[in-house]
Amino acid sequence: MREKILTFIEKNSRIDLKELAIVLGVDEATVMNELEQMEEERIICGYHTLIDWDKVGIEKVTALIEVRVTPQRGMGFDKVAERIYNYPEVNSVYLISGGFDFMVTIEGKTLREVSQFVSDKLSPLDSILSTKTNFILKKYKDHGTVIAEQPKDERIQMIP
Amino acid sequence: MRDPLNKTIVNIQPSGIRKFFDIVGEMEGAISLGVGEPDFDTPWHIRDEGIYSLEKGRTHYTSNAGLKELKIEIDKFLTRRYGISYDPNTEIMVTVGGSEAIDIAMRAMLDPGDEVLIPQPSYVSYVPCAVLANGTPVIIELQEKNEFRLTAEELEAAITPKTKLLVLPFPNNPTGAVMEKADLEKIAEVVIKHDLYVLSDEIYSELTYLENHVSIASLPGMWERTIVINGFSKSHAMTGWRLGYACGPAVILKQMLKIHQYAIMCAPTTSQYAAVEALRNGDDDVKAMREEYDGRRRYLLHRFKEMGLSCFEPFGAFYMFPCIKEFGMTSDEFATRLLNSQKLAVVPGTAFGDCGEGFLRISYAYSLENLKKAMDRLEAFITELRNA
Numbered sequence: 265m266r267e268k269i270l271t272f273i274e275k276n277s278r279i280d281l282k283e284l285a286i287v288l289g290v291d292e293a294t295v296m297n298e299l300e301q302m303e304e305e306r307i308i309c310g311y312h313t314l315i316d317w318d319k320v321g322i323e324k325v326t327a328l329i330e331v332r333v334t335p336q337r338g339m340g341f342d343k344v345a346e347r348i349y350n351y352p353e354v355n356s357v358y359l360i361s362g363g364f365d366f367m368v369t370i371e372g373k374t375l376r377e378v379s380q381f382v383s384d385k386l387s388p389l390d391s392i393l394s395t396k397t398n399f400i401l402k403k404y405k406d407h408g409t410v411i412a413e414q415p416k417d418e419r420i421q422m423i424p
Numbered sequence: 425m426r427d428p429l430n431k432t433i434v435n436i437q438p439s440g441i442r443k444f445f446d447i448v449g450e451m452e453g454a455i456s457l458g459v460g461e462p463d464f465d466t467p468w469h470i471r472d473e474g475i476y477s478l479e480k481g482r483t484h485y486t487s488n489a490g491l492k493e494l495k496i497e498i499d500k501f502l503t504r505r506y507g508i509s510y511d512p513n514t515e516i517m518v519t520v521g522g523s524e525a526i527d528i529a530m531r532a533m534l535d536p537g538d539e540v541l542i543p544q545p546s547y548v549s550y551v552p553c554a555v556l557a558n559g560t561p562v563i564i565e566l567q568e569k570n571e572f573r574l575t576a577e578e579l580e581a582a583i584t585p586k587t588k589l590l591v592l593p594f595p596n597n598p599t600g601a602v603m604e605k606a607d608l609e610k611i612a613e614v615v616i617k618h619d620l621y622v623l624s625d626e627i628y629s630e631l632t633y634l635e636n637h638v639s640i641a642s643l644p645g646m647w648e649r650t651i652v653i654n655g656f657s658k659s660h661a662m663t664g665w666r667l668g669y670a671c672g673p674a675v676i677l678k679q680m681l682k683i684h685q686y687a688i689m690c691a692p693t694t695s696q697y698a699a700v701e702a703l704r705n706g707d708d709d710v711k712a713m714r715e716e717y718d719g720r721r722r723y724l725l726h727r728f729k730e731m732g733l734s735c736f737e738p739f740g741a742f743y744m745f746p747c748i749k750e751f752g753m754t755s756d757e758f759a760t761r762l763l764n765s766q767k768l769a770v771v772p773g774t775a776f777g778d779c780g781e782g783f784l785r786i787s788y789a790y791s792l793e794n795l796k797k798a799m800d801r802l803e804a805f806i807t808e809l810r811n812a
Contacts, residue, residue: 272719279792286726287719287792422445422458424548424597424775 265290269298270307275408277311316403316411324371326355326403327378329386330396331366341365344391353381364396375399436552440775444759448769455798456769460597462661462742463789464716467709470660470702477697484693488685490518490669491696497703498669502654506629506639508647514674517681518691518699522627522655522668524684527553529623529651529670530589532679534559538588543574544777545745546593547625562587565779568747571736572601576610583614589621592640595628598776598785599745600721600738605638612643622650627668630659630710633718634739641671648673656695658741659710660702665695717742720788720795727799731806742789745773749782751809759784765808766801 268288273279281299285292302308317324333344341359348368349357355369368386372378382397403411441458448454465471489495495512503509510516519525530553534540540554543564554561564582566572579590592611594603603611615622622640629637641650655668668691670680684690702709724744728735735746748758755772763769771787773780788795 268715283723283792283796287723289718289722417463419459419461419463420445421448421454421456422441422769422771423460424439424441424771 325378326371326400328398329368330364332364332393333391336391454767457786458769458771461663464661466662470698473701474694474698486690486693494696494700501703508639508641510671516671519668520691521666522653525653525668525670528680528683530557539586541582541590545598545780547597550591572599573607576614579614583618592624595740598743600741600743602740608640612646616645625653628658628741632740656699667695667699731803744786745783762805766805768801
């Protein structure tokens with residue numbers, strides 16, 4: 265049941281509980297209890313909205329920052345990550361395999377703001393060896409959703 | 425000048441939904457629940473395989489019966505899903521959609537005067553195909569009280585010494601009815617007793633919501649008297665690829681293949697390569713789509729119940745077949761008025777046979793969001809009628 269609920273709301277978290285219950289073929293109380301429990305267990309960590317800010321005319325700059333660090337004695341990666349993710353400017357922090365250690369995404373109003381954050385806050389941290397900032401020029405697809413296009417029903421409208 | 429036309433074809437009526445099609449196309453803001461094909465696009469990995477085959481220059485004919493590797497995959501699929509097995513060399517042929525398979529099976533099996541039993545409501549092509557194959561269609565009118573399943577009594581009552589072939593269209597378009605194993609066993613008994621053949625159109629076989637689909641060919645004594653028709657259109661959302669297949673005893677397939685060879689040559693090559701991928705790695709896609717349809721089905725049933733619209737619970741395909749007899753209108757009138765007053769298009773049950781009178785076909789091959797809007801319109805229309 266949990267998997268079914270999650271699969272559904274991962275795509276559409278705005279569906280009302282009654283409808284979700286009907287679609288899944290269970291009663292509303294079950295869905296409500298499961299959701300509450302999963303929120304408590306932090307299986308569901310939040311309900312967010314995917315926004316194309318460009319369309320609103322509000323400028324936002326997002327950067328993917330590759331970060332190389334030296335984990336310090338008794339600290340490990342987790343501590344370093346915590347130092348990084350505590351900044352509200354930081355959107356996400358992933359520990360990754362490959363040529364560097366963390367992938368950090370940062371959102372700011374301007375290029376300058378983001379660069380300043382990197383040079384003033386991020387780079388000076390003790391354990392950070394180097395950073396490489398990649399600015400996002402255009403978002404095509406995010407969270408499994410193609411940003412630009414509105415899918416259109418091109419089927420012939422009456423087919424036996 | 426002489427009449428250029430063949431009298432048989434002139435006498436065949438064009439499909440009854442044309443009129444609605446013309447209106448819906450012109451109407452601003454109309455919602456249509458009249459589409460008989462999946463709303464999903466073909467899963468990407470399948471499309472990708474089609475593209476890859478083009479890149480590789482696989483742009484030639486295949487053998488008449490289809491790619492060997494596809495026929496092997498078809499056999500594996502039918503074996504793992506329905507427990508029926510066919511020799512890929514002589515008992516399987518790949519066709520241009522299930523539609524072609526229906527046509528050539530009838531042409532290969534019927535002599536003038538042979539009667540073909542066609543349960544209705546059902547898909548629109550069986551009767552014309554039977555007529556074009558010089559057969560005589562005999563309609564069996566299915567009953568709502570039986571959830572539009574075919575019963576042994578109805579079958580028995582329609583059989584004459586001329587009866588040769590029974591068309592078995594389940595899971596059914598337009599009713600959504602299914603035939604379960606116990607239902608089929610009773611039919612099989614009558615079929616064997618009267619030495620009939622069965623054309624089992626199982627194009628919706630992957631879309632059942634109660635139990636796994638049962639093919640009548642899997643029952644004892646039935647394999648040798650059944651042509652199974654299936655395809656990729658509904659299961660893998662591949663309608664535009666035009667790819668289906670027919671399976672059955674070699675003695676029949678051999679003749680069907682002759683018609684196919686001379687009329688068609690072979691099914692589209694690109695589609696065949698894509699279909700190999702669909703059968704090898706597509707089971708999860710089918711499952712995901714089935715679950716999605718099932719949720720919509722439950723949603724519509726719930727809405728019908730809420731608005732007091734009578735409808736039996738259908739367990740197959742992606743159609744609901746609610747009854748509108750209480751409103752004292754014909755299906756055609758109801759559908760026309762619904763379209764004009766609420767801009768909602770549905771198909772009158774009569775498009776699928778006279779016994780569809782008093783019913784509507786409502787397709788749920790639409791997003792939940794769309795279905796919601798559509799149900800609000802239907803409810804408003806019904807409320808208006810009841811208060812009038």
